[in-house]
Amino acid sequence: MAESKDTHVIEIPVDEEHQQKSLSAITTISAMQHHPLMEISRSPGHLLLLKLWQREEDLFGKRIARKEIRLDNIKREIFQLCCFFLAFHGLFLTILYTSAINTQHHTCRQWWLPSSLSLFTSLVMICLVQVKLFRYWKVWRQLQREKSDNRALTRCIQELRMKGASFDLSKEPHKAKRMKSSSVEIKWRPYAWCSQNVVTICLVCFTGLVFPVCKFILCG
Numbered sequence: 001m002a003e004s005k006d007t008h009v010i011e012i013p014v015d016e017e018h019q020q021k022s023l024s025a026i027t028t029i030s031a032m033q034h035h036p037l038m039e040i041s042r043s044p045g046h047l048l049l050l051k052l053w054q055r056e057e058d059l060f061g062k063r064i065a066r067k068e069i070r071l072d073n074i075k076r077e078i079f080q081l082c083c084f085f086l087a088f089h090g091l092f093l094t095i096l097y098t099s100a101i102n103t104q105h106h107t108c109r110q111w112w113l114p115s116s117l118s119l120f121t122s123l124v125m126i127c128l129v130q131v132k133l134f135r136y137w138k139v140w141r142q143l144q145r146e147k148s149d150n151r152a153l154t155r156c157i158q159e160l161r162m163k164g165a166s167f168d169l170s171k172e173p174h175k176a177k178r179m180k181s182s183s184v185e186i187k188w189r190p191y192a193w194c195s196q197n198v199v200t201i202c203l204v205c206f207t208g209l210v211f212p213v214c215k216f217i218l219c220g
Contacts, residue, residue: 020166039164060150067143115214122207
């Protein structure tokens with residue numbers, strides 16, 4: 001005789017879970033539709049402005065990188081000139097001292113010849129260093145302006161991404177301007193000039209010391 005078995009079916013309520021998932025999906029889709037980047041993608045004007053600014057930002061980055069490399073090259077050239085300047089005077093004074101020991105007679109009367117040679121060579125090398133320094137600070141000022149303009153452009157791009165379609169298309173990146181009073185500028189101008197040309201000042205002082213040293217070596 002077969003025994004009947006009762007079958008129990010357990011129903012799990014899923015209506016509430018499905019409803020929560022649907023609400024979550026609808027909320028996500030609605031948030032994506034109202035996201036600033038989605039608004040920009042639907043607005044041709046804002047999308048074009050974003051692409052133009054991103055392209056300009058990339059160009060700024062390339063120009064800044066090139067100027068930084070150029071500054072490094074100029075600093076290397078200035079360092080090489082200074083090393084050559086010191087090596088020349090070291091070799092020149094050594095030869096002068098050796099010749100003064102070997103020929104002790106009638107060398108004091110012509111002390112101005114080696115001194116003039118040292119002075120002329122030093123002035124030529126100092127002029128070369130000064131030209132390099134002038135070029136260095138010119139490129140440095142251009143680099144600072146590029147970085148300032150790039151920061152202003154980056155702020156505008158971030159504002160456009162945050163505001164979306166509500167961003168004013170007529171807005172342009174404002175270039176930073178340093179406001180200085182004339183009194184402060186006059187007060188600090190000599191200090192700024194000295195700090196920018198400290199290498200030239202040191203070379204001139206060294207040249208001024210070498211000139212009488214030549215006489216001292218020959219006549220001392």
